[in-house]
Amino acid sequence: MQKIPYKIYLEESEMPKYWYNVRADMKNKPAPLLNPGTLKPMTAQELSGVFCEELVQQELDNETQQIEIPEEIREYYKMFRPSPLMRAYNLEKKLGTPAKIYYKFEGNNTSGSHKLNSAIAQAYYAKKQGLKGVTTETGAGQWGTALSMACSYFGLDCKVFMVKVSYEQKPFRREVMRTYGASVTPSPSDTTNVGRKMLEEFPGTTGSLGCAISEAVEVAVGTEGYRYVLGSVLNQVLLHQSVIGVETKTALDKFGIKPDIIIGCAGGGSNLGGLIAPFMGEKLRGEADYRIIAVEPASCPSLTRGKYVYDFCDTGMVCPLAKMYTLGNGFIPAPNHAGGLRYHGMSSVLSQLFDDGMMEARSVEQTQVFAAAEQFARTEGILPAPESAHAICAAVDEAMKCKETGEEKTIVFGLTGTGYFDMVAYEKYHNGEMSDYIPSDDDLAQGFATIPDIKL
Numbered sequence: 008m009q010k011i012p013y014k015i016y017l018e019e020s021e022m023p024k025y026w027y028n029v030r031a032d033m034k035n036k037p038a039p040l041l042n043p044g045t046l047k048p049m050t051a052q053e054l055s056g057v058f059c060e061e062l063v064q065q066e067l068d069n070e071t072q073q074i075e076i077p078e079e080i081r082e083y084y085k086m087f088r089p090s091p092l093m094r095a096y097n098l099e100k101k102l103g104t105p106a107k108i109y110y111k112f113e114g115n116n117t118s119g120s121h122k123l124n125s126a127i128a129q130a131y132y133a134k135k136q137g138l139k140g141v142t143t144e145t146g147a148g149q150w151g152t153a154l155s156m157a158c159s160y161f162g163l164d165c166k167v168f169m170v171k172v173s174y175e176q177k178p179f180r181r182e183v184m185r186t187y188g189a190s191v192t193p194s195p196s197d198t199t200n201v202g203r204k205m206l207e208e209f210p211g212t213t214g215s216l217g218c219a220i221s222e223a224v225e226v227a228v229g230t231e232g233y234r235y236v237l238g239s240v241l242n243q244v245l246l247h248q249s250v251i252g253v254e255t256k257t258a259l260d261k262f263g264i265k266p267d268i269i270i271g272c273a274g275g276g277s278n279l280g281g282l283i284a285p286f287m288g289e290k291l292r293g294e295a296d297y298r299i300i301a302v303e304p305a306s307c308p309s310l311t312r313g314k315y316v317y318d319f320c321d322t323g324m325v326c327p328l329a330k331m332y333t334l335g336n337g338f339i340p341a342p343n344h345a346g347g348l349r350y351h352g353m354s355s356v357l358s359q360l361f362d363d364g365m366m367e368a369r370s371v372e373q374t375q376v377f378a379a380a381e382q383f384a385r386t387e388g389i390l391p392a393p394e395s396a397h398a399i400c401a402a403v404d405e406a407m408k409c410k411e412t413g414e415e416k417t418i419v420f421g422l423t424g425t426g427y428f429d430m431v432a433y434e435k436y437h438n439g440e441m442s443d444y445i446p447s448d449d450d451l452a453q454g455f456a457t458i459p460d461i462k463l
C-alpha cells in the first residue's frame with residue numbers, strides 16, 4: 008500500500024483543461040431562468056443585456072459535457088492552482104476515528120477562497136467582449152475581493168456593492184478590494200433606485216445580498232460598457248468551479264482513493280456544485296455511487312426548510328426568476344448570524360439534484376460551526392473561514408459515526424477558504440457572546456410571503 012502524503016499536489020501539466028458541465032449528464036435539467044414579465048424562459052438576447060455574451064452561452068448550455076478552459080484563464084489559474092488535496096492525519100488522530108479524511112483547500116490565494124476560480128473567468132470574458140467594467144455585490148467580501156483581483160489583472164473597472172453589515176464589520180476586506188482598484192459602496196445605498204427604496208422602507212437595515220444584487224444590476228444595465236457578474240448561484244459559476252472537483256478527482260484517482268462521502272458548505276452552491284461535479288457525473292451515469300452532503304447554516308436553511316419554487320434571485324425583483332430552494336427573496340437572516348452563507352436561495356442545478364434525491368442536506372448551528380473551526384485550526388493549522396467550517400462540522404460528525412461503527416470510510420470535504428477577515432465573529436465566539444438563532448416557522452413564513460405567486 009502506497010503511503011498517502013499529507014498534501015497531494017498535481018503538476019501544472021495535470022491541471023484540468025476543461026470545465027465539466029454536470030447539466031449535460033442530468034436527466035432532469037435545472038429549470039430555466041424566466042423573464043418575470045412574460046414568464047417565458049429568458050433568451051440569450053435578453054440575458055446579454057445583463058451578462059457577457061459568452062457567459063450567457065455557458066449559462067444556457069445544458070448539453071456540452073466538457074467546455075474548454077481558455078489558455079489565458081489557465082495561465083492565471085497557475086498563479087494559485089493546482090490547490091492541494093490534504094489528508095487530515097492530525098484531525099483523524101485527534102478524533103480517534105478510523106475514517107480517512109481529505110480536504111481540498113481553496114484558500115491559498117489573496118482573496119482567500121475558491122471564488123477566484125470564477126472571478127477570473129468572468130473578467131476574462133468581459134474583457135474579451137471589449138467591456139469597460141463590471142458591477143457586482145459582495146456579502147462577506149470574498150467574492151468582491153476575488154473579482155477586484157481578476158479585474159485589475161485584465162484592466163477592467165470594478166464596482167462592488169457590499170452588504171452594509173459586512174462593510175462596517177469588515178473594513179479590511181473593503182481595503183483589500185480598493186487596493187486592487189475596485190470602488191466599494193455599502194448596500195443599500197442612495198446611489199440607486201432600489202437602494203433608496205430599501206432605505207425608505209427599512210431605515211437602519213443591515214442589508215442583504217438580494218438587495219446588493221439589485222443595486223449592482225441596476226447600475227450595470229444603466230451604464231454603457233458595463234455588465235453584471237455574480238459570484239455564485241448561476242449555472243456558469245458552478246461550471247467554472249468544477250475545476251475544484253476535476254482536480255480533486257484527478258488527485259484521488261492517482262492514489263486509487265474512492266471517496267464514500269463528499270461534503271461541502273452551501274451558500275449559493277458554487278463550491279459544492281464545483282467540488283461534486285465529476286463525482287455527481289459518475290453517479291448520474293450510474294458508474295459509481297457517493298453520499299453527497301450539503302451543509303448550510305440553521306439560520307439560513309434554504310435546502311432543509313425552503314420551498315422549491317420560482318423566486319426572484321434578488322430583493323429588488325430586477326433579476327430573472329429562478330426555480331430553486333428558497334426562503335423567499337425578502338428573507339434576511341437574524342442579525343447575530345455571523346457565519347456567511349446568507350443567500351436566500353440555492354443554485355438551480357443543486358436544487359434539482361437535491362429534489363431528485365441525488366444529494367442530502369443538513370443544517371448546523373453557528374456555535375457548533377465555530378467549535379469545529381477552532382478544533383480544526385488547532386489540529387490542522389489552517390484558520391478556516393466560518394463558511395468552510397460548516398463542512399468541517401459535518402465531516403467531523405461523519406468521522407465520529409465511523410468511530411462508533413468502526414467503519415473506515417473515506418470522507419472528502421471542501422475547505423473553501425481562510426478566516427482571517429472573520430475575527431470579529433471568532434471574537435464573539437471566544438467571548439461566549441455568540442448565540443444560535445433558529446428561525447421559527449413564523450419567521451420563515453415572512454420570507455415565504457415575499458415569493459411571487461407564479462402560475463405556469
Ligand SMILES: *Cc1c(COP(=O)(O)O)cnc(C)c1O
Nearest residue numbers: 149239274275276277278394424
Ligand atoms: C462565498 C463562500 C462560500 C459560499 O458560497 P458558495 O457559492 O455556496 O460556494 C463558502 N466558503 C467561502 C470561503 C466563501 O467565500
